[in-house]
Amino acid sequence: MTPERWQKVSRIYYDALARDSGERASFLRQACEDDAALRQEVESLLAQPASKEDFLNEPALAMAPALLDDPGDAPLTGKRLGVYHILDLLGAGGMGEVYRARDTRLGRDVAIKVLPSLFSADPDRLARFEREARLLASLNHPHIAAIYGFEATSGVHAIVLELVDGPTLAERLQRGPLPTIEAMRNARQIAEALEAAHERGVVHRDLKPQNIKLKPDGTVKVLDFGLAKATPGAAKGGEGSPASTPSITRTREGVIVGTDSYMSPEQSRGNAVDKRTDIWAFGCVFYEMLTGRAAFAGETMSDTLTAVLKADPDWQVLPADTPPGVRSVLRRCLTKDPVDRLHDIADARIEIQEAIAAPASTTPSGPSRRAAARWTHLVSWVVAAGAVVVAVLVTQQATRRTGSSAAAVTRLDLDLPAGVELVTVYPPAMVLSADGTRVAFVGVFHGLRQLYTRQLDQFETVPIKGTENANAVFISPDGRALGFVTADLALKRVSLADGLVTTIEHDVEFSAGAAWGGDDRITFVRAGSLWQVPAAGGPAKQLTTLDKGKRELLHAWPHAIANGRILLFASITGSSRGASHIEALSLPAGERRVVVESGTFPVYSPSGHLVFFRDGALLGAPFDIDRLQVTAPVVRVLESLAVGTTMDAPLAALSDAGSLTYAPSDAGTTRLVWVSRQGVEQPITESRRRYQYPRLAPDGRRTVVAADGDLWIQDVARATLTRLTSEQTVGNAFPVWTPNGARVLFRTLTGMYWIATDGSGQSEAIAGSLSGDLPCSVSRDGDTLAFMRQNAQTSRDIYVLSLSGQSPPRPVVSTSAFEGGAQFSPDGQWMAYASNESGQMQVYVRPFPGPDRRWAVSTQGGTQPFWNRTGKEIFYRIGNKMMVVDVSGDKDLTLSPPRELFDQRYVFQNVSLANYDVSPDGKRFVMVKDETGSGRLNVVLNWTEELKRLAPAR
């Protein structure tokens, strides 16, 4: 259509419209003359139904919600993020969406803030954001909503926060002002939160009623602390704009109130802000609590800003019972010029405290009172200063010590805290910081496995929160963070400065170590191969592939050197026991080179040596890092150190500065003992080994037990041990007898196997088994095997499979919680198991194969269940206690309350699988007893000096 023709069309259209419908036909005939197309065009327009007047009447923006409701982008609801099950969307805040989520591990609800991919894609912003959030995480205060940690997995970056119940102050204010006493109580708590933050140099910057939560019990929590600044890109480039999260709410009167209402004058001018900005906002919030109206508000943003800059709040509307001290606090908080404003929120807090303590009208805030308060302040400051002096002295001593003994080899013993066992299953179980001042190790206390750390200039060994079920501990090059892999295959790191735990990857092998290179990349093992991921989280990249032709089973114990350009690792092959090369992988080329023909657990010593493990000892040789070659003969450099019970690697660690820590060879060694129901002990084995998972044969005459990567059979009548497993399999553990006693099923590095117990040594892989499966129990008919399998989505679950191959593996108990330790009842009708779905480990029993019902066996927590072979009792453990519950009934179970049998310390090790057995008559238990006392670690400072002597360069 041409503009000219269209003009014609429109003119005739309007004219026709102006006429009655009856006249239109004749008008059109006349107007269009003999131009049929023109007439048709106008007629078709006139024919459009007039009733559809709503066409285009809603602005297109109204469609935005529907258009933006993108299944690929927005709703994480119902999905899983690591251990978090996303429940529902709580809101869309300044940093993206906030969801309510269930922490399936700890059984608590949390809030999760998901950073928009727009920001998480920018490493600078991410790093900055994380740095800030770390600082915030250190703000551990009852009135500040806590930051629990980070999730940085599968491309999603999220902060995990404390979920605070209750309305926001903004919601409460919709109902009008608060009673004066309530307003003062809330104000005091808000002031305390600000005080704690300001002491650490953190400014909130965006304090407003929307950021303040009122819990039903009267506790006030301040949210989003400093996140205004920590928000990615915030304050970046100094655009001079106030770092606030604008939000608009409508008060009851319908006046628009933006964040601008709480913005300090300097903030709204775009000037730099400090803690006095928070003091201003605090004044605004306090004023609004008392009066129910904003201190500064206007019809528009401009009016509001004008009020902030110029107007005084209406002091007349303060309730009559507002104490004079509070009035003065408000005035001083809301002083326009920051120079004249109240400088320290503590002064406000003290004043409010006094006002609360005394009836309003009789509380003149006398100068003497205030002076006293100041004096208290001063005293605490002096005490704090004293502490600083002490800290400085300690530091100086430490410096002097390391300085003067630079070349002296120094040996130290570190005793583990009472009751803490060193976890000896999967090396590396310990690390030493590069400067040799800190040791960390994997310990287990009352069945709870976590990381412990000790600074060598202090006496105390402390557990590290948030590191439950850790394995394969490693340390960052700067020594400020530890990395570890949890039993449910999550790769995490924990900041030693503030305890913030970040999940970096899922589906990571926990028995084969990991390394943090100088390039800030973490190398880990997945499905037997080496992978790498940025320490800050991000996409993971596969580095090696298993060479099936060479029967490679596993690439393990990566060790990064030369700023991450070279990775040393062990390549374990299935050809025979101990068949493991040490190789060097050059990056980014990806070229592999065999460095040592036989050995595991390679580390590079700053003295220029390659140190590795072979035949129960550490070996060393000078190593040319450029040519990746050993340049002198390999010699044994350390004997008598402890070896992992499942993997052929030492319980040792070498720091970048050349100090060594290791567990002595007797560490974690145990004996098997009989223990009666009353707790009377009687030895079974004389020899000490790192025994685990003893299992009595069905006839009760033999015991199979795991130790040092093999299974061993002991005749109960004689004290001798015979090795059951052969060279064919690696990492043998977790034995289970078949009901006829002819075979033992067990775990290997590559999956579950069975082996004949007649001494023929015949063994075979169990069809359908995967690496990581742990056998638990075989049903009475000998056909159904219950086992544990790791699932990326649902953590550890209980599966069953048919040993005759009739049915493939299928899950029986599979929730987002951890389930394990399954044990069939002797009649095969029931299954006892342990689960942490309630937030702590508890023992349950359910019918097998169904229906889907369950009964709680334990009441106060419990794990490692076992049936009495009579089927009338279930035993389980909680800490050092052995508990028993009577079981009766047929279809409907009746369970007695739990009773304690004995309370003695025996080795715990696994989270859910019984590290003990019960005699066929149910009268005594085979327990694993630690014979080495509390356990200890050896530390050798400047061990490399010794190494240089033992393995001199040519």
Next chain:
Amino acid sequence: MSPLEASSGSVTRLLLAWRAGDETALARLTPLVHRELQRIARGCMRRERARNSFQASALVNEAYLRLVDTQHVNWQNRAHFLAMAARLMRRILVDLARARQYRKRGGGAIRVSLSEALTVPDQAEDLVALDEALSALATFDQRRSRVVELRFFGGLSVEETAAVLRISPETVMRDWKLARTWLRRELSK
């Protein structure tokens, strides 16, 4: 300042830069507005659930308050400004619709009427078609095309549209009526 917080100031600055011919401003503007829209829309949907009603006008008002700091733009600029904002909205919404349509392709998307806007699950198809029709209209009737752009995409009132285009409100009404009729016919073809 964080782009997330799409505070009106920066949108205003970028819009002015865009108008002055800086195409990179648009690249910076789009994600900003996109995110902000998302936020506003989510908020609206939440409130919609809470109150069991949905007010598009509230959304539009809020979007303008947040995105376009009209208070800080002088009067000469204001008309240009609203025009640019409407153009921007159109680009963003149509892009969103196109992306959505692309994802749905093969899923048998059903064309639905724009008048049923908020009650139907997916108007992406229609919005894209409308955009095309509007572009076609612009080839022979620039002014009426702009009326639709300002009113429908920009959410402006008749009076505001009149001010931007420097025509009388009556003319806006007439233009609006014809343009809508023409578009409706095009879309029902």
